[in-house]
Amino acid sequence: MTSTPAQVEVSRFMNTYKLDSDKPFHIETVEKILKQVLIEALENLTYDPDECPKQAKWATNMIKTRIKEEEYDRYKLVVIVTIGEKRYHDMCSVVRFLWDVERDKYALFVHDNMYVFGAALCFGVYYE
Numbered sequence: 001m002t003s004t005p006a007q008v009e010v011s012r013f014m015n016t017y018k019l020d021s022d023k024p025f026h027i028e029t030v031e032k033i034l035k036q037v038l039i040e041a042l043e044n045l046t047y048d049p050d051e052c053p054k055q056a057k058w059a060t061n062m063i064k065t066r067i068k069e070e071e072y073d074r075y076k077l078v079v080i081v082t083i084g085e086k087r088y089h090d091m092c093s094v095v096r097f098l099w100d101v102e103r104d105k106y107a108l109f110v111h112d113n114m115y116v117f118g119a120a121l122c123f124g125v126y127y128e
Contacts, residue, residue: 018128021073025105025124033066034109034120038081046115047085056081056118063122078123086117093119100126 041059045052059081067077084091097104103126110119 016128018074020103021075021126023071023073024103025072025075025126026070027105027107029070030067030107030122030124031109033063034107034122035111037062037066038109038111038118038120041081042083042111042113042116042118045083045113052083052085052116056083059083059118059120063120067122072124074126074128075124076127078125080119080121082119084117086112086115091117095121095123097123097125 037059041055041062045055060079063079063081064077067079080095082091082093105124107122107124108119110117112118
């Protein structure tokens with residue numbers, strides 16, 4: 001016997017109206033992950049315009065994977081890793097979000113060696 005569309009029961013979900021996470025974004029834990037991965041990524045790395053983007057991509061994926069293992073509830077992750085050559089110059093980077101100061105968090109770690117610098121940034125943006 002086949003069912004008609006009127007006979008199919010549809011699941012309905014109610015809004016939770018929760019404004020806080022059960023497991024909130026923990027800045028200190030994320031900073032430790034950023035530090036471990038970035039130090040590993042920059043270890044014995046010299047500047048090569050072909051190799052540095054690959055290393056930055058590897059570091060970004062590793063950071064995302066390790067932070068997702070923490071299972072932060074109701075957070076979207078944005079991870080940015082920048083690797084550049086040390087040549088006695090400054091760098092300015094700007095990131096803009098619609099930011100909730102009570103719930104959204106971020107972690108940053110900067111490291112360098114003799115040849116390159118690296119900056120790892122992770123945003124935990126709360127969503128309902």
